[in-house]
Amino acid sequence: MGMMGGGRPVGRARAAEDKKWLAEHPVSMKRVVSLFKPHRGTVAVVIALIVASSIIGLAQPFIVRELIDHAIPQQDVRMLVFGAGGLVLIALVTAVLEVVQTWRATLMGQRVMHGLRTGLFTHLQKQSLGFFTNSKSGDVQSRLINDVGQMQSVITNSATSIASNLTTVVATACAMVAISWQLSLISLVVFPPAIFLARKTARMRRTVTGQRQQEMSNLASLIEERLSISGVRLSKIMGTGTADAEAFTGSSRRLIDLEMRSALAGRWLMATMSIIFAVIPAVLYLVAGLPVTSNGMSIGTLVAFTGLQAGIFRPVMGLMQISVQWISAMALFSRVFDYLDADQELVVPVHPRRLDAAKVRGEMVLENVSFSYPEARKPTLDSLNLRLEPGTMTAIVGATGSGKSTMGSLLPRLLDPTGGRVTLDGIDLREIEPEDIAEVVSVVAQESYLLHTSVRENLLWAAPDSSEAQLWQALEAAQIAELIRSLPDGLDTMVGQRGHRFSGGEQQRLAIARTMLRKPKVLVLDEATSALDTVTEALVQQALDELAIGRTTLLIAHRLSTVMRADQIVVLDQGRIMESGTFSELVAQGGRFAQLVAKSELASEDA
Structure with missing residues (x-):
């Protein structure tokens, strides 16, 4: 498409x-x-x-x-x-x-x-x-x-x-x-050149107006890019304030010229129209007044015809x-x-199987799953078989491009496998109502997304029926309640565009609190602490540990400290499962995972 x-x-x-x-x-x-x-x-x-x-x-x-x-x-x-x-x-x-x-x-x-x-x-x-x-x-x-x-x-x-x-x-x-059929014939003779001149003038104005609109669009883009919070931050960091001001000034100066040309083109159009409206009645009056051509025409006929003739010009131009x-x-x-x-890549089932969230155990199984992106030469995931037992944590490790995030996107059905199937309590995700999946499976990613509204509204977005006590309970569990209480507006504090009112770690903990309110049975943690410093990571990790209790969790991580507590660890390489087991089992095997640990590719500063 x-x-x-x-x-x-x-x-x-x-x-x-x-x-x-x-x-x-x-x-x-x-x-x-x-x-x-x-x-x-x-x-x-x-x-x-x-x-x-x-x-x-x-x-x-x-x-x-x-x-x-x-x-x-x-x-x-x-x-x-x-x-x-x-x-x-x-x-x-x-x-x-x-x-x-x-x-x-x-x-x-x-x-x-x-x-x-x-x-x-x-x-x-x-x-x-x-x-x-x-x-x-x-x-x-x-x-x-x-x-x-x-x-x-x-x-x-x-x-x-x-x-x-x-x-x-x-x-x-x-x-x-x-x-008067005689005056009608005269109007037909005068109309073509009059319409030609009007159209030519209108075309000229349309061209200038198009250029003016384009320049206004450029000006708006400059404002949006340079004066957004991210743009201002980048400008101050890169020291491009003067260059940005010059670019804006140049665009504004060009807009002055185009505005002048547009205004003058408009005046030419009005002048042309005035001439046309003056010439046609003048010719009609001349014809009606000459003895040779008047043929006994009454004044009333002339006035009535002139009114009709003036009224037909604009609709004729409109039809053109x-x-x-x-x-x-x-x-x-x-x-x-x-x-x-x-085409819908994620087809909604015609007769979906509904889930009762309270009765879902949270068993997720990948059965011979493969996935290929349309532009890729080889599959991102290839014949994966993996079982996530209810209430357990499975950590996925592997090099960049091994397919970890793609696997994580299959569980909430952000993607459908191109081969095999993903099941929840034995039911293929493609047979379940999307809203039911969203109620059971939640994701906390590396980049959290907060709405440009209050902390309260961001939390209620996930669970609209939550009480004030439940909101604070979620914030406590996410290790951020103390910070919110210290703010003058508390829960009504505006988070700002893309959450810029808070730091990255604070945004992440707010996102975790929001997820806690949904009370999912299955949780996907997609490198949720990879971009944080050690101190912030410890706070967020506490919140994640609290969030993962009793839930089937898929943990995508690259730090040793975040995978050691997993019930099973799966090593991915080029879309295939190379080995799986507990931390001690994999280290003892001396395979790919042991090599990663030895090379400190999974090690964090506190390992």
């Missing part, structure tokens, strides 16, 4: 990109129409309102003609009252119809967009980690927020604008011919943009469908 970057192209580049995307990812019109099937009634009402508004509005020039030609010259009070009242009534009715039409169209658009947005979010949640690893940064957010969001404009604005413009053009053209709007709309749908059509 093709991936696109997080930013959307703009101006001409956007149109070209949309055409290229559609050529590579065509979208069925039938599929687009199917989105609106549940809203057939609303579509019919909106179209009816558009047609009614356009037709009712066309009565105005005919009333004006009667007022000017008959009511005013003849001082016909009755006709004057009815005519003036008719003009007010037409304005009132068309305004009400347009409000109702906008309300119905917007509501329909929001509902369609809501269905797409929630469907896409749910679908992406079911994807494997590999899907997100292979996606470009920001692409998922861009499609979920930007592309789906722009569909609101497509559905409510573009679609209704096309329908309204088409109805207005057809109805107005018929009314113009009915009032249909191709661009159509391509843009189809590209948006195609991008969203592209993600919706992505």
Whole structure:
């Protein structure tokens, strides 16, 4: 499946990109129409309102003609009252119809967009980690927020604008011919050059506007990268503050030039439009005034026709943009469908076997398990057979790239094996509801992820029904309760972006407390202390020991101190189990594990 970057192209580049995307990812019109099937009634009402508004509005020039030609010259009070009242009534009715039409169209658009947005979010949640690893940064957010969001404009604005413009053009053209076919012919002669000039000016402005939007995007990226907490830290460390300021200044200076060009292009567009609106009526007045061409034309006819002619220009221009709007709309749908059509690597069972967490023993078994990444030449895991007895700790050791983390990802079903199966209490994980697996199996990784909210909310995210006492109990067990109590806001302390309010060890202990609240039966510890100093590691290790009590634990580690207490140790090498046993058994065998210990590859400072 093709991936696109997080930013959307703009101006001409956007149109070209949309055409290229559609050529590579065509979208069925039938599929687009199917989105609106549940809203057939609303579509019919909106179209009816558009047609009614356009037709009712066309009565105005005919009333004006009667007022000017008959009511005013003849001082016909009755006709004057009815005519003036008719003009007010037409304005009132068309305004009400347009409000109702906008309300119905917007509501329909929001509902369609809501269905797409929630469907896409749910679908992406079911994807494997590999899907997100292979996606470009920001692409998922861009499609979920930007592309789906722009569909609101497509559905409510573009679609209704096309329908309204088409109805207005057809109805107005018929009314113009009915009032004066001679003046209609003259308008046809003047229209082409007028439209050509307006389009050329609009195209120029669109190009400049596209460049301006691109520069604004660059400016926003600079702000996001340089003024984020990580960016500021890196800038201070690397001493790039001056260079960053110069880059920002240069981008801002270029934006000034583009803003000026955009503003002037806009003025040229307005000037061109003003000339067009002045030239066409002038020609019509000239024709109507010359004895040779007037043919007894009344003033009312001229005024009514001029009003119609002025009103037809904008919808004609709008219809000329249909191709661009159509391509843009189809590209948006195609991008969203592209993600919706992505195959689920982690298929949710149609008839899942539900687990009662209270009755789960926690026995995990890997039966002839193999795993290969799509781009890899050889399997990461090859024919593994391993049993994790309930309530025991199994330590996995091996060199970098031996497959330890991949094995750890199989237990919570972050990945599915490409061969063999992984079972929980004898049931294949692929047959179990994902939410049930998440309730039973938890992971504490080297990099803990905290939400940008309070400590309390971070803990409740794992167990929403936890009481205050349970929160403090988990913090006590994680060896961090004393620190939280010492903070002015206690549990309501904000952790900051990505948890930067706390140190790495403190973040890790908060993550452990959060996991404790879930009370999992199976625990995966993926090098949870490898990036910590000795003192912090001791605190975190205490918390992990507390967390592992009574749980089936898979410990992925590279330090001797963290594997000595394991019930069994498994040595991985190039995706295969080389040997397994207790610490003393493996040292006594003098095999691969003994070599690692002898070479201090597993030794920590206190070994």
